[in-house]
Amino acid sequence: MEKTTDVLPLTMNSSEKQETVCIFGTGDFGQSLGLEMLQCGYSIVFGSRNPRMSSLLPNGAEVLSYSEAAQKSDIIIIAIHREHYDFLTELTEVLNGKILVDVSNNLKIKQYPESNAEYLAQLVPGAHVVKAFNTISAWALQSRALDASRQVFVCGNDSKAKQRVMDIVRSLGLTPLDKGSLMAANEIENYPLQLFTMWKFPFYLSAVLCVFFFFYCVIREVIYPYVYEKKDRTFRLAISIPNRVFPIAALTLLALVYLPGVIAAILQLYRGTKYRRFPDWLDHWMLCRKQLGLIALGFAFLHVLYTLVIPIRYYVRWTWTNRTIAQAIAKKESPFSTSTAWLSDSYVAMGMLGFFLFVLLGITSLPSVSNMVNWREFRFVQSKLGYLTLILCTAHTLVYGGKRFLSPSSLVWYLPSAYVIALIIPCTVLVIKFILILPCIDKTLTRIREGWERNPKFSESALNGKTDI
Ligand SMILES: Cc1cc2nc3c(=O)[nH]c(=O)nc-3n(C[C@H](O)[C@H](O)[C@H](O)COP(=O)(O)OP(=O)(O)OC[C@H]3O[C@@H](n4cnc5c(N)ncnc54)[C@H](O)[C@@H]3O)c2cc1C
Ligand SMILES: NC(=O)C1=CN([C@@H]2O[C@H](COP(=O)(O)OP(=O)(O)OC[C@H]3O[C@@H](n4cnc5c(N)ncnc54)[C@H](OP(=O)(O)O)[C@@H]3O)[C@@H](O)[C@H]2O)C=CC1
Ligand code: HEM
Ligand SMILES: [Fe+3]
Structure with a gap:
């Protein structure tokens, strides 16, 4: 040519x-x-x-x-x-x-x-x-x-x-x-x-969570009123139910980001050494915590958006107006309750603070930001502030539940409200973490992580050919 x-x-x-x-x-x-x-x-x-x-x-x-x-x-x-x-x-x-x-x-x-x-x-x-x-x-x-x-x-x-x-x-x-x-x-x-390998597990897990909680809420809030009161509550499929499923998925996934850490700590305490590999499933779980966390952040975002529109919803405005009219007709006044005001304000405040820290975690995981902070700073944000986020979001949900939390009147076909189920994993993680940071346990764990072993394989006596006591 x-x-x-x-x-x-x-x-x-x-x-x-x-x-x-x-x-x-x-x-x-x-x-x-x-x-x-x-x-x-x-x-x-x-x-x-x-x-x-x-x-x-x-x-x-x-x-x-x-x-x-x-x-x-x-x-x-x-x-x-x-x-x-x-x-x-x-x-x-x-x-x-x-x-x-x-x-x-x-x-x-x-x-x-x-x-x-x-x-x-x-x-x-x-x-x-x-x-x-x-x-x-x-x-x-x-x-x-x-x-x-x-x-x-x-x-x-x-x-x-x-x-x-x-x-x-x-x-x-x-x-x-x-x-x-x-x-x-x-x-x-x-x-x-590789096709999003690290995203696969978090993605499937969140899909399963969403589907489960969606049907759970449909049973409680659409099917039950239809069967017992012949009421059509299908409109709840658009906003009410998604605004339960999304925050519940966010909270559960956030807790699942911190669960492998406590399982790892328990394993290390039980084995008395850090020199044994974690099982594969735990290893993989630990490696995809970032992806789990980012998906959780996505769901939290959706929850915030869905919450913003609550005051402009027809159903909500209708309920408010009707309640006021009913009170006027009955010439009944509902007295101001300071404790309810406190509960309502504090659960929203904790949600907002939790969301703020959640976003901060998301920002620090951007490569351009994480490259700017050193290892200790990154761990501080991801681990310490991460736990604070989990505490705030869990408290937000607990206080939202408030007095209704386990009251029999909120049971539908013996099923508790969805958020009660959603609180199981976060509360478990927080309780175990609390036990793990008790000084006596924390001291042992820290020693193990510094290389100490309860039953060292290569102790001096073993190396000298004597039996290790
Ligand atoms: C929005 C969002 C974004 C996130 N982005 C990221 C991200 O970019 N990158 C990321 O990695 N994670 C990310 N995560 C996940 C999570 O925040 C981190 O993995 C966090 O460090 C977990 O904290 P931890 O205290 O549970 O775990 P760790 O501090 O990692 O500890 C977990 C376990 O590892 C073991 N361990 C810890 N230190 C040692 C040691 N010195 N020697 C031996 N074993 C040890 C212990 O068993 C310990 O319990 C994100 C989460 C969210 C919600
Ligand atoms: N396409 C892409 O985006 C990427 C491709 N690659 C790799 O580059 C290599 C080439 O890919 P690509 O250019 O897409 O492939 P093509 O099929 O377009 O081209 C391959 C070339 O190989 C030559 N060839 C030599 N022997 C044979 C034979 N027996 N049968 C057929 N072709 C033969 C041919 O050139 P001639 O007719 O002149 O002899 C042919 O044009 C692959 O190994 C691929 O994995 C890597 C990264 C990206
Ligand atoms: C700006 C931040 C936030 C605001 C303003 C907010 C507000 C609210 C409101 C108003 C509700 C009640 C919804 C209803 O009545 O149906 C609610 C419920 C809830 N929120 Fe938040 N929230 C915020 C952030 C978060 C975050 C970050 C999480 C968790 C990761 C979370 C988890 C939940 C849960 C699990 C529920 C209960 C869902 C249910 O079963 O109805 N929230 N939130
Ligand atoms: Fe080709």
Whole structure:
């Protein structure tokens, strides 16, 4: 193909010799990367099965057969799917000593026993294989999407080869992240295949919670009045019931953020050591606390929005007016109750303060903010203020329940109000946490976390061959 000069390199320095890079494969990714590299001043040679057919290629690039192209450069980017790698074995001689950049992804996690990059290294043992670029999509390269991730994970066994690939990454305006030897390729190849892994469990859990509490409230507030009083209360499905389900989900999820911490503490106390791994379910739970917390914050937001509209609701205005008229007709006055005023104001005040701290927790979890605070400050906000948030939100709900809390009149078909059930987990977490911070228990826990063990495996006497008492 004739070399044209339509694409002018943006960063070409006339005193520098253009570096030639070879790209194998003229598909979507090869083309996008080639165009980008041409614009950044590289000389690009494509390797293709049909050099003549490749008409869509960026102007300025040369297209040759695979073996001819390979001779033009000592860096070759393999923009081919793994399934078609076998032909590379025929080129082992020309590829000897060259840097091969594996950009490939698979369709599924664990599709093959070894990573694609390691497989490539086995096929062409004389080459230096470097894994890179697989987390950048052809689309992001083409559209120069600023919002897409600009991080490129790089790994490889030859540090010089890796360095040269990282230089290319940098010159494209992307950020290379050295992940070490080629053994890391497996992990790097899994990144683009993960679909919100840390969000899955919190997401399903909140869906289950919402569905459960929704039907629970429907039974109590729509079906029951219909069966016993023949009243149509279906309008409650729009605001009243969501404004129970959302705050209840928020409170329960918030408590579930702090529950694994107390379970972990109990396990450590029971085992008398911190040097034993937590069970997998607990580990995973601990790792997705941030996501649980953020979903909880979302529900709390909804609760606040739904609460704001209470005064403009027709049903609420109708009830107020009717009550006033009924009192006027009966010539009855309801005396002002200071205790009710106190209860009502304090539960709303605690809700507002709780919500404020909730938002603060959410803000500190933004990477730009958490990068600005040190580890102790972050723990202070997340752990101490987090517990304060839980206390305030639990108290908000307890005081809201007030005197009706467990009164038999609020039972419907023996079912207590939904918020009574919602209080079980938060209260349990707070009670256990309170026990854990009692000085005698806290002292032991702190010692365990500093490395002390109740039954040390490697005590001096055991090391000396004596039995440990
Ligand atoms: C809106 C919102 C946003 C959130 N954002 C984030 C976030 O960005 N990042 C995040 O991580 N969490 C986030 N969370 C979750 C939560 O706030 C944190 O995980 C918080 O640190 C949990 O506090 P904790 O006291 O329960 O746990 P921790 O202080 O982590 O302690 C839990 C357990 O770990 C063990 N442990 C603690 N220290 C040690 C030690 N030195 N050695 C051995 N074991 C130890 C103990 O068993 C302890 O009980 C968020 C929550 C919410 C509500
Ligand atoms: N598309 C994307 O956004 C991304 C892709 N990748 C990776 O880049 C690599 C290429 O992807 P992409 O460009 O999308 O794929 P395409 O299917 O669009 O292109 C693959 C190219 O491989 C070449 N090839 C060589 N041998 C064969 C063969 N036997 N059968 C078919 N094609 C062959 C072909 O080029 P020719 O006809 O010139 O020989 C073909 O154009 C893959 O490993 C992919 O995982 C990584 C990140 C993102
Ligand atoms: C600005 C902040 C807040 C305000 C103004 C507020 C206000 C209210 C009001 C008015 C109610 C009664 C609703 C009704 O009568 O149906 C209520 C109930 C409730 N709130 Fe809040 N709240 C706030 C924040 C929170 C937060 C952050 C949580 C928990 C995470 C929470 C949890 C609850 C719960 C569980 C209920 C009981 C739901 C029910 O069963 O009716 N609230 N809140
Ligand atoms: Fe593709």
